[in-house]
Amino acid sequence: MNNEPRELRVIETDRQVCLARFSRCGNYLLTGGYDATIRRWDFSGEEPNEIAPLLGHRGWVQNFATLPDGETLVSADSWGGLCAWPVAGEKPQPKWKNDSAHDGWIRSLAASDDGQLIATAGRDKMVRVWSAADGKLLHEFAGHEHDIYSLGVHPGGKAVVSGDLMGNLKHWDLEADKLSREVRLEKMHFHDNIQDVGGLRILQFHDDGKTLLCAGNEPTKAGRSFGIPTLRQLDWDSLEEKKLHQFGPDKNGFIFDLHWHADGYFMIVTSGPPGAGMFLFQRPEQDEPFFTHTKLFNTHSLAPHPDGFRFVVAATNRQSQGNGAVLDKEGKYLGNSSPLHVFDLRPDAA
Amino acid sequence: MNTNRCKRWEHDISRRRVLGAMAGGAAGLALGGLGGMVQPAVAEELKKNDKQVLLIWLDGGMSQLESWDPKPNTQFGGPYRSIPTSVPGLHFSELLPRVAKLAHHLAIVRSMKTEDPNHSSGVPKILRGHPKNRGVTYPYFGSAVAKLLGPTDSGLPPYMWVKPGSGGFISKHAGFLGAKYGALALGGGKPPANLVRPESIAKEHDEARQELRERFNRRFADRRRQANSEAHSYVYDVAQTLMKHEDLFDEATLPEKDKDRYGRHDLGQHTLLARRLIEAGVRFVQVTSYGWDTHGDNFNAHASRVPKVDEAVSSLLEDLDQRGLMDRVLVIVMAEFGRTPRINGSVGRDHWPNAWSLAMGGCGVNHGLVVGETNADGSDVKTEPYDIGHMFHTWYRALGINSGHTEYMNGTQPLPIAHDDLGAVKELLS
Numbered sequence: 001m002n003n004e005p006r007e008l009r010v011i012e013t014d015r016q017v018c019l020a021r022f023s024r025c026g027n028y029l030l031t032g033g034y035d036a037t038i039r040r041w042d043f044s045g046e047e048p049n050e051i052a053p054l055l056g057h058r059g060w061v062q063n064f065a066t067l068p069d070g071e072t073l074v075s076a077d078s079w080g081g082l083c084a085w086p087v088a089g090e091k092p093q094p095k096w097k098n099d100s101a102h103d104g105w106i107r108s109l110a111a112s113d114d115g116q117l118i119a120t121a122g123r124d125k126m127v128r129v130w131s132a133a134d135g136k137l138l139h140e141f142a143g144h145e146h147d148i149y150s151l152g153v154h155p156g157g158k159a160v161v162s163g164d165l166m167g168n169l170k171h172w173d174l175e176a177d178k179l180s181r182e183v184r185l186e187k188m189h190f191h192d193n194i195q196d197v198g199g200l201r202i203l204q205f206h207d208d209g210k211t212l213l214c215a216g217n218e219p220t221k222a223g224r225s226f227g228i229p230t231l232r233q234l235d236w237d238s239l240e241e242k243k244l245h246q247f248g249p250d251k252n253g254f255i256f257d258l259h260w261h262a263d264g265y266f267m268i269v270t271s272g273p274p275g276a277g278m279f280l281f282q283r284p285e286q287d288e289p290f291f292t293h294t295k296l297f298n299t300h301s302l303a304p305h306p307d308g309f310r311f312v313v314a315a316t317n318r319q320s321q322g323n324g325a326v327l328d329k330e331g332k333y334l335g336n337s338s339p340l341h342v343f344d345l346r347p348d349a350a
Numbered sequence: 351m352n353t354n355r356c357k358r359w360e361h362d363i364s365r366r367r368v369l370g371a372m373a374g375g376a377a378g379l380a381l382g383g384l385g386g387m388v389q390p391a392v393a394e395e396l397k398k399n400d401k402q403v404l405l406i407w408l409d410g411g412m413s414q415l416e417s418w419d420p421k422p423n424t425q426f427g428g429p430y431r432s433i434p435t436s437v438p439g440l441h442f443s444e445l446l447p448r449v450a451k452l453a454h455h456l457a458i459v460r461s462m463k464t465e466d467p468n469h470s471s472g473v474p475k476i477l478r479g480h481p482k483n484r485g486v487t488y489p490y491f492g493s494a495v496a497k498l499l500g501p502t503d504s505g506l507p508p509y510m511w512v513k514p515g516s517g518g519f520i521s522k523h524a525g526f527l528g529a530k531y532g533a534l535a536l537g538g539g540k541p542p543a544n545l546v547r548p549e550s551i552a553k554e555h556d557e558a559r560q561e562l563r564e565r566f567n568r569r570f571a572d573r574r575r576q577a578n579s580e581a582h583s584y585v586y587d588v589a590q591t592l593m594k595h596e597d598l599f600d601e602a603t604l605p606e607k608d609k610d611r612y613g614r615h616d617l618g619q620h621t622l623l624a625r626r627l628i629e630a631g632v633r634f635v636q637v638t639s640y641g642w643d644t645h646g647d648n649f650n651a652h653a654s655r656v657p658k659v660d661e662a663v664s665s666l667l668e669d670l671d672q673r674g675l676m677d678r679v680l681v682i683v684m685a686e687f688g689r690t691p692r693i694n695g696s697v698g699r700d701h702w703p704n705a706w707s708l709a710m711g712g713c714g715v716n717h718g719l720v721v722g723e724t725n726a727d728g729s730d731v732k733t734e735p736y737d738i739g740h741m742f743h744t745w746y747r748a749l750g751i752n753s754g755h756t757e758y759m760n761g762t763q764p765l766p767i768a769h770d771d772l773g774a775v776k777e778l779l780s
Contacts, residue, residue, distance in 0.1 A: 015425070016693060034693060035425055059422065060429040078429030104444065105429050123653065147653060165654070193514060193641040194615045195654045223410060224698065225647035253646060253696055271696055273646070298695030316695030321645065323467035323701035325729065326692070333729035335425055335692045 004291065005311070005343040011041065011048055017314040017338035018062040019257075020303040023087045024070040029303065029312060030087070032061030033338070038075055038085070043305075048342070054085050054092060063109035065118070067132055074118050074132060076106035082120060084135060096135035102126060108151040110160075110203075117174075119160045121148035127162045127172060141172045143179055146196070152203035152212065154236075161212060163200025165189065169214065169239070183239045185214060185232065192222035202258050205236070206284075212236050215255040215268075218246065226251045229270040231258070233284060245282055247289065252276050257301045262308055265290070269299035269313060279313050296341060309349070313341045399499050401713050401749040403634045404624055405491065406617075406663065406683045407477075410469065410642030411706075413689035413699050414728070416443050416652040417659070418707035419460045421728045426691035428649055437718045445656035448664035454718040455667045455676065456711040457778050461722020463735035464687060464703040469643065472686040472703065478525070479742035481769045486760055487525035490533070491742070492634040494767060497524075497531045497758075498751055504631025506595065507588045511535040512620040512627075513638040517542065519585050526760050530584040533636070539620045541592060541599040560590060598626055611668075613661035621662035625669055628679055637662075642685060646696035659683070667711060676712050680748050684708035691728045705731045708741070714748025716780045739769030747774045 011029075019032045022043070029041040029048060038054035038061055059078030066073050066087065072095065073085045082101035086092045103124040110119045111132065118130045125148060129139035141162075150163040159180070160172045167188035173180040190197045201216035212234040217227030228250050233243040247255070253271030261267050261281070268289075269279040277298035280289040296315035303312040319326075320336040328334055413428075415421055420432040420443040432441040435453035442450045449456070464480070466472035478488040489497065496508035510533065511520065517537025521529035534542075547556050567583045597603060604622065612618035617639045624635040639659075644651040663683055670676050688706025689699035705724045711717055723732045746753035746768060753774065758765040 034428075036423055059427075059431065062429070079423075079431055104431065147650075165650070194617050194639060194658045195641060195651055197647070197651070197654075199650070222651065223641040223643045224645045224696070225651060271646075273696065277695065300697075320692075320695035321698070321700055322694075323690070325704050333691070333727070336694065 005293070005345050006347075006349050008310075008342045008344050008349060009048075011312075011340040011342065013039075013337050013340060015039075015338070016316070016336055017340070018060060018300060019064065020301040020312050020314045020340065021064065021066060022303050022305050022312075023073070024066050024068060024306060025087075026306040028087055029340070030064065030066070030073060031301075031314065031338075031340070032064055032075065034060050036061060036077065038064065038073070040087075052091055056083065056094060056097070057081055059105070063106060063120075065109055065111040067111055067115035068113070069115055072115075072132070074109065074111065076101070076109045076120055078105040080104050080106060080122070080124075082106065082109075082118075082130065082135065084132065098130075098135050101128065101130070107147065107149050108162075108203075110151040110153045112153045112157045113155045114157060117153060117157060119151045119153050121151050121162050123147050125164075127151065127160060127170075129160060129174065139172070139174055139177060141170075141179065143170060144168065147199070149199045149201050149216075150203040152205050154205055155209040161203050163203050163214065165196050165199035167198065167200060169200060169203070171239075181239060187218050188214070188216055188230070188232075190219035190222070190227070195222035197222045197225050198227060201254055201256070204258060204260075206233070206260055210236055211242065211284075212239070213258060213266075215258050217252070217254045218250075220250045224273075225253065226273075227254065228252060229255045229268075229272075231255060231266070231268065231282070243284065245287075245289075247280060247282075247292075248272065248276065248278070253298075256299065259302060259304050261304065267302055267304060267311065269302045271298045271300065277315065300338065309345045311343050311345075313343065314338045315341055399750050400502065400678055401499065402502070402628050402632070402679045403492075403495055403745075403749065404628055404666070404679055404681050404712075405634070405636045406621065406659075406666075406681070407636055407638045408642045408659065408683070408685040409473070409638055409640045410644070411685045411687045411689055411701060412642050412656070412659070413644070413648060413652055414460070414702075414705075414707040414724075415689070415691065415699075416445055416649070416656055418442060418446075418458050418709055419724055419728060420444075421691075421724075421726070424727050426693065426727050426729070428693070430649075437720075440720055443656065445652060446660045448660045449667070452664055452667045455671060456709050457715050457717055458707060458709050458720045459722055459736060459741070459775075459778070460705075460707045460720055460724055461731040461733050461736050462688070462703075462706045462708055462738075462741075463731050464706075464738055467687065467701040467703050469686060469701075472701075476684075476686045476738050477523075479768050480738050481742075481766065482771070484763075484765060486763075486765065488765075489525040489527045489531060490523040491745070492533055492636050493524040493527055493531040495634045495749065497527050498746075498756065498767065499633055499749065502631040502633055505591050506627070506630055506632045507534045507591065508633035509533045509636075510627055510632050510634070511636045511638065512539050512624050513636075514538060514616050514620075514640055519588075526765075527758070528580065530580050534588055536599075536623070539616070539623050541596065542589065547593060560586075595630060598630055599623075608665075611661070611665040613658050613665075615658050617658045618662045618665070621666055625666055628670075628675070629673070644689065645694065645698040645700055648689065648693070648698040663709075670712065679712045680710065680714060680745060681712045682708065682710045682745065705729065705735075710745070710748075710778070714750070714780055715744070715778050719777070721775060721777050736775060737769070737772060739772035740775050742768035743772060743774035744778050747779055 057077040064075035102122040127141040198219035219227035421427040521532035524531035687703040
């Protein structure tokens with residue numbers, strides 16, 4: 001990348017967004033949020049145009065994945081619901097739906113590279129693997145003793161990894177249908193008073209499955225949950241750390257989202273105290289990010305467009321923090337929102 | 351207009367009665383020292399009272415939305431579900447499954463509306479009942495109850511505070527009542543250091559030393575302000591009493607099952623100690639849990655924290671019920687405020703005095719009910735709002751202290767024990 005990303009536009013929202021992703025075809029921007037809704041924007045024209053949302057989830061929609069067929073989206077909610085949808089269409093209805101895929105909050109969802117498998121995990125401490133085609137349960141793994149925060153499916157489709165609040169990482173062998181290996185990343189967890197903080201927030205395979213990326217933070221304080229946004233590269237064969245990346249001071253938050261760009265760098269968004277969130281680009285072999293953007297507020301998700309140039313960062317409105325009631329002119333209590341910032345890596349983007 | 355609150359005229363009558371009783375003020379001086387006395391007739395009556403208090407204080411502010419007043423599937427409701435409780439129609443957050451099964455022992459107030467959104471000023475305001483400003487520093491609730499009801503027959507200190515961190519005698523809680531009504535803080539749930547008589551000192555030698563100390567204290571007190579010398583002497587007396595109860599702090603005498611039930615964490619083990627202190631006869635025990643100021647990562651924080659409240663409070667309720675102590679012990683679970691409905695950019699919730707909840711159970715209060723209501727998204731109180739002053743009146747009355755009749759005497763200055771414009775919430779009183 002020779003040029004800094006140029007901000008093309010901001011899509012204003014009236015709700016908060018946990019996750020933003022483009023459909024595989026690039027025609028739709030999809031977001032999940034705190035309002036049980038998957039919102040859709042048609043991105044095929046010159047201006048993004050919001051179209052009918054996908055309704056039917058409950059609680060938060062914090063996790064979904066688009067499948068390689070280009071047509072299907074599988075989403076999970078915080079009440080244990082799992083659902084497959086067509087991405088397109090005026091008023092899409094679920095292809096299949098399971099309202100009790102987990103007991104409570106599904107904290108992570110990952111799809112296999114071939115789109116055949118969907119792995120889910122949650123507060124019920126269970127890892128489950130489903131058939132993406134019909135929602136049939138294929139595997140079920142128990143063994144975590146704490147909330148599971150993250151999942152990854154190995155590119156070979158034969159292994160699933162799960163990470164929990166305490167920094168425990170478990171490798172589940174899908175062929176043998178059992179736990180294969182486990183390791184604890186102690187620095188990704190911190191106990192203070194009566195609170196456990198941190199945990200493995202993101203697990204992703206990289207480099208054709210040779211590297212496992214473990215992201216979140218190195219927690220330093222409970223309550224406000226301070227920490228250093230942290231990315232650890234583990235060698236998949238040995239599960240030993242190959243490279244450590246840390247971003248910002250010890251009073252920041254977490255790495256909230258992470259993607260690999262084909263030009264050879266990670267695209268990362270982080271959170272922190274007011275004004276401290278950032279998005280940055282980090283080459284895997286280097287110590288420092290080569291690009292850092294700190295002008296957005298508490299960024300929560302980053303969605304790269306399949307064209308390799310455009311991407312969207314879901315941030316937070318200004319002054320999202322504050323004690324007591326924040327009212328509008330009519331006296332209505334105001335919630336926060338997630339402006340969606342559209343960037344382009346091309347120098348001539350307009 | 352909420353008809354459950356006491357009427358102003360009820361307080362007016364009480365006040366006249368109290369002022370009449372003040373004619374015997376000189377006798378009152380003899381009874382209680384210079385600062386913060388109670389009228390003698392009232393004091394004598396209260397002496398017979400066997401009521402006790404166990405306050406669980408969640409410092410920093412637990413979210414009402416992740417506990418007592420869930421708003422599932424709403425804009426600000428967060429990720430968690432609500433679950434039914436043992437009281438038909440009443441739901442708690444799914445993070446409180448055990449307490450939910452014991453909700454019939456509790457009264458939940460969902461319409462707390464207080465003034466102060468800051469920790470530093472809000473904590474003392476709430477713990478003092480936020481009375482009218484009369485130019486004096488009011489005592490914390492524990493000190494107030496220690497003064498009004500005194501020690502029980504056990505002779506144990508009337509106000510003990512179990513907390514993480516350091517301990518000691520915390521006199522500032524007593525306000526104008528005078529230092530001796532402060533809290534004996536058990537830092538880390540441990541007794542004061544050197545509580546046990548060293549083996550190198552024989553029992554009779556120790557008693558002789560104590561007698562000598564008391565003589566010196568009396569001589570010292572004759573030449574100094576009574577309140578100061580009283581407090582000084584009191585601390586020694588407390589140490590002596592505690593030495594006789596050192597078994598209270600011997601963890602080896604606790605069943606492992608109890609340690610598990612209450613939870614093997616600060617809050618659980620401190621609540622278990624508090625139960626023992628209550629059983630032993632301490633008048634007022636406060637258990638404090640710190641770190642509830644979840645401006646960031648609120649939902650994971652509450653997922654980690656609230657289940658510990660669930661373990662501790664449910665075990666406490668079970669034990670008090672099983673031991674027949676529910677009619678004697680008032681249990682309160684609260685903080686200085688709740689947390690904002692809106693979710694900030696750090697996925698946290700900020701300070702929220704505008705519409706929060708607290709829970710109570712045990713002696714003198716109705717149970718199995720919810721009082722007050724917030725609106726659909728939890729952003730305001732929909733029913734009559736209650737200030738902490740209402741709760742102080744309610745709790746005093748639950749303890750058999752008529753908060754309208756009873757006043758402190760600060761020298762010659764009569765002072766109401768709770769905000770004199772407010773009254774008890776009758777619906778809460780059994």
